[in-house]
Amino acid sequence: MNSSRSKAFCRTVRGSVAALALAGLAVGTGASSAWAADGAPLSYVALGDSMASGPLIPDITGPVACGRSTHNYAHELAASTGASLRDVTCSGAASKHMTEKQSLSLLDIPMGSVPPQFDALRADTDLVTLTIGGNDTGLVGIAQNCTTLDPNATPCKERYNEGGVDQVGQRIAEFAPRMAAVLDGIHQRSPQARVIVTGYGLYIKPGGCWPLQPVLPVDADFLQGSVDRMNAVIAEQSAAHGAEYIDLATPSKGHDSCRAPSDRWLEGYVPTAAAAPLHPNRQGEENYARIIGAHLQGS
Structure with missing residues (x-):
């Protein structure tokens, strides 16, 4: 995800052949390999932003500024199934970077x-997996703007509703047609592909856990509520444009940033594991791969 603030932290069956190949797809012990009908490994492309790339989770592969981990959900899924993976996920990616090159930087230093x-x-x-939307809506930057150690501070939610205008809601609504265009673009380029779209996880439990995560209770609900609204748009557009949506927020319950470090799938403002702030850790990425694999196996 991007924004000037978040750079510092990171510094996201249509064809019968695919349907037959994926019928036995699984993740976990004893997972079956994924093979296309011609006997070749299943051809799998992973698209998306830092939620999918896994920044700061060892080990790095590809451009350093993309924060692409060998243990993100795409690599975990491919390793468990034998699929042939092309992972182009990249931190800071927005919907426009599906069809436009993405300029990279690390600690504000240009990186090509x-x-x-x-x-x-x-x-x-x-097979295509996609996670996108967080940078289009700017939710990481908004989350950074909401931090406070003052329990009597004015909730940041009010800043994003000045004059009765729901700024976050506007951004999410504006993202909907971009999401639709991305999905249509995938189908145009890969008409045989089964397209799997993930939502974003449960970052913080209802009411939050101030001061462990330094956002007021009302703002914790505002921030996760915004993620949930974005997830709803992603789900709606997926259903309308021939893709399968996978909910990651519901299975993330009990694994948000308020939990003990050993239980977290998503890190908070100060990570307790090798991961970027407000992003999945390795345990999260592994579980996302498990959830995606279970969906593929069961459908």
């Missing part, structure tokens, strides 16, 4: 650029 993520798609791609 990466090609449009759609360049990885092929006509014979069997």
Whole structure:
């Protein structure tokens, strides 16, 4: 996810062949390998932002500024199934970076650029996973703006509703057609592919846990509520544009940033594991892969 503040922290079956190949897809002990009908490994492309790339989770692969981990959910899923993976996920990616190159920076130092993520798609791609939206809506930057150690501070929610205008709601509404265009673009380039779209997880429990995570209770609900609203838009657009949506917030219950470090799938403002603030840790990425694999196996 991006924004000037978040850079400092990171510094996100349509064809019969795919349907047959994925029928036995599984994740975990004893998982079956994923093979296409011609006997080749399943061709899998992972698209998305830092939620999918896994910044600061060892080990890094690809451009350093993309924060792409060898233990993000795409790599975990591919390792468990034998799929042939092309992972082009990248921290800071927004919907526009599916068709435009993305300029990279680390600690505000320019680090070149990466090609449009759609360049990885092929006509014979069997499986695509996608996680996108957090940077379009700017939710990480909003979360940073909401921190306070003053229990009597004015809730930051009010800043984003000045004059009765729901600024976050506007951003989420504006994202909907962009999401639709991304999904249509995937189908155009990879008409055989089964397209799996994930939502974002449960970052903070209802009411929060101030001061462990330094946001007021009302703002904790505002922030997670905004994530939930974005997830709803992602789900709606997925259903309308031939993709399968996977909810990651519900299974994340009990694993948010308020929990003990050993139970967390998502880190808070000060990570307790090797992960970027307000992003999944390795345990989170592994569980996301498990959830995606279970969906593929059961459908």
